[in-house]
Amino acid sequence: MATGRTHRPATRSRGIPEATVARLxxxxxxxxxxSERSVPTVSSExxxxxxxxxxxxxRKDFSYLGSYGTRGVGYDVEYLVYQxxxxxxxxxxxxxVIVGIGNLGAALANYGGFASRGFRVAALIDADPAMAGKPVAGIPVRHSDQLEEIIRDNGVSIGVIATPAGAAQQVCDRLVAAGVTSILNFAPTVLSVPDGVDVxxxxxxIELxxxxxxEQRKAGEDVRDVAAPPPTTVAQDGASSRPAGAGARTDREGPDDELPAVMPA
Amino acid sequence: MATGRTHRPATRSRGIPEATVARLxxxxxxxxxxSERSVPTVSSExxxxxxxxxxxxxRKDFSYLGSYGTRGVGYDVEYLVYQxxxxxxxxxxxxxVIVGIGNLGAALANYGGFASRGFRVAALIDADPAMAGKPVAGIPVRHSDQLEEIIRDNGVSIGVIATPAGAAQQVCDRLVAAGVTSILNFAPTVLSVPDGVDVxxxxxxIELxxxxxxEQRKAGEDVRDVAAPPPTTVAQDGASSRPAGAGARTDREGPDDELPAVMPA
DNA sequence: CCATCTTTGTGCACGCGTTCACAAAGACAT
DNA sequence: ATGTCTTTGTGAACGCGTGCACAAAGATGG
Incomplete structure (x- = not known):
């Protein structure tokens, strides 16, 4: 899973627990x-x-929505889908809107799971002038100069950021300023947003x-000695303030570390 | 965030809480x-x-790893990176290995955040014969016939599934049979795996x-009447077993509903 | 109409995760 | 060496989420 959720104490909207919302x-x-297989009812099991x-x-999750089941029978599939x-x-x-049309942005634009659930891709936006006008998933890419205009004209309140990390905060700020109040962020950065905006x-x-x-734990059952010395004792073996083991990663990563390097944005 | 985690009671490996692991x-x-900006130390704040x-x-998270900070000063950046x-x-x-080289698979293959953190893309695998040999992110795509061979030869224990939903379980089974014990699944399906395999x-x-x-909640403060009638009372207004409101979604989705439709796989 | 059987809805207890608040540890100045 | 000041590490309280187990509800059959 991707991780996520923002620092705010989890809105707790009208009594439906956040954990339940995430499972709906x-x-x-x-x-x-x-429903597609025309099954009329299902049991909770x-x-x-x-x-x-x-x-x-x-069952507890559904109980937050109301009493939609029938005891002895189960739940009506169509009704539950609707509810x-x-x-x-x-x-x-x-x-x-999807901002940043690289590989990932294109994947998102093509993703069938959006359209079928009430999400409509109003526009694809990219900062690269060479991309402008080029159709992706049947939708012409527009230049980011028009970002504000697009947001306002279409009444967009949800924005997807698929740019490199370096551009994400700036894009985010522009989206928010233009009226977007929910953001799905694929860039590896912590976005700061004003209150009232969900990220x-x-x-x-991170998932990997x-x-x-x-995986290391599983393998570590055998090679415990090399892999996992008791961490509480590690602090003692070196100098206390500037320990000896620092920087032991053999390959130092370049500045591209945080860049997805996937999308030209 | 992407959601995720499997039903298993969260391994709880050697005392480090799962929530902490997810934040590391x-x-x-x-x-x-x-570190890149050569900052020597940071405070927890x-x-x-x-x-x-x-x-x-x-601070509590770090305390599970050991006492790596210095009171009055903070944490040594390099040392902490290493730990x-x-x-x-x-x-x-x-x-x-990445299985399913559509837009998403290609995005993942190009993703710089992998290589810089110790992950090496050993192979890209796709079921489409037309893809075979074609380089993506500098790596030639291999046909899925060779899946088992690739896994074994490279000692791969982590697999990424970026196929359509329909192929995911089958690919998963083959990966597991070949020795993969950790799976990152991008297909919208619940995968079933034997014990000992992490998904x-x-x-x-889902995030959207x-x-x-x-978003609806935020807007709903105003249009309460239409948007959110008290759900506990809804069950009463229709027939009890087969309610009137069922199937009210105007656009019925086709069978492509669950398909990412992103990758040819 | 009554008995039986299935499945829901939920009270309750427990454990994990979060946050507060503070004592202890150490750096640094005098 | 002693005092002050900063920041860590953690004990304790709290709240959320999970799962058990069961009573109530209703369907179904006689």
Whole structure:
């Protein structure tokens, strides 16, 4: 998963726990699958398995939305799809702009999961003049000079940032100033935004690092000696203030470290 | 953030809380930034701000790794970079395969944040014969027939799935059978894996849906009447078992609903 | 109409994560 | 050497999220 969520104490909107909100899209996906196969009803047990969660958790999650099940039977698939869609705000149309049309931006523009859930790509924006006019996913790329104009004309409130890290904050500021109040950030930077603006971030390399941690643990059962000396004792073996082991990474990374280097932006 | 994590009770490896592990890459990024600017030391306050977290949380996180700070001064940047890198397992080389070379797969292959953190793209794999041999990010794409061979020859333990949803489970099974024990899944499906295999998932559309929820709340302060009737009472207004409102989404989505449609795979 | 059986909805307890607030540790000046 | 000042490391309290286990609700069959 990408990690994410901002520092704010998790809006806690009208009693629906943030953790539940994060799972609703999961349920929705499982439910639309069932809907396509014309399954009329599901039990919490079946749906929970399909969504990869615990059935008790699922029932509790649904209880925050209301009593939509029928005891002894289960949940009506179509009805639940509608209710969750409505709760998530997917019954209305959300115009979205994607800024930074590199590989990632193009992948996002082509992503089918957006359009089918009420998200409409209003515009693709890139800072490279050479990109302007070039169609990506059937939509012509527009130059970032027109960013504010595009936001206002289309009433865009959600922006996706897929630029290099260096440009992200600046793009973010412009989006916010133009009226965007929700941002999905793919650039590896911490964005600072005013109150009232939501930011979620997806960091590709963070997920991989978390996997590496667990992978190391798994392997470390055997090679404990080399891999993991007790960290509490490490501080003692060197000088206390400027330890000897510093900078031991063999390959020092260049300044491109934080750059996705994926998108020309 | 991308969401993610699997049902398993969060390995809880050697006392380092999962939540802390998930933040270590964040600290590492902030620290490498400071390192490049040759900043020798940071206080927990400064670093916390740079990483976008609370300073108490940061100190507690570091306390799980050991006592690496100096009271009255702060933390030695280089030393901390090394310690976190080591803890995350980034001081060793992790060969990775990416399966599914569409737009997203290509974006991942080009992503600079991988190589700089000890991840090496051992191979790009795609099921489309037309892709075979074509270089992406300087690496020739190989056909998925060779998947097992590639995994074994390179000792790959981490796999990235960027295929359409329909192919994901099958690819996953083959990866696992060939020896992969950590999977980063970008396909919108719940993967089932045997014990001992870690899965993290990144779902682009889920993040957007969560944003839409909060966006709706923000807007809903005004248009309460239409947007959010009390859900507990909704169940009463229709028939109890098969409610009237079902299927009210105007645009029914096709079967491509779950398909990223991004990558030919 | 009653009994049985299935499945929901939730009260409760527990554990993890977050935050506060402060004592202890050390740097630095005198 | 002693005092002051800064900043860490952590004990303790709190709140959220999870999962168990069960009572209530309703369907279904006789």
């Amino acid at each position: 899209p999961l349920y929705l996906r499982a439910l639309t699958g069932l 079946e749906l929970a398995t399909a969504a990869g969660v615990n059935s008790a958790k699922l 969750i869609s409505r709760e998530l705000g997917l019954t209305q149309d959300w115009p979205v 979620r971030k997806v960091d590709l390399s 690092q978390i996997l590496a941690f667990h | 890459p964040l600290y590492l990024r902030a620290l490498t930034g400071l 400064e670093l916390a701000t740079a990483a976008g977290v609370n300073s108490a949380k940061l 976190i890198s080591r803890e995350l397992g980034l001081t060793q080389d992790w060969p990775v 993290r998932k990144v779902d682009l559309s 849906q969560i944003l839409a929820f909060h």
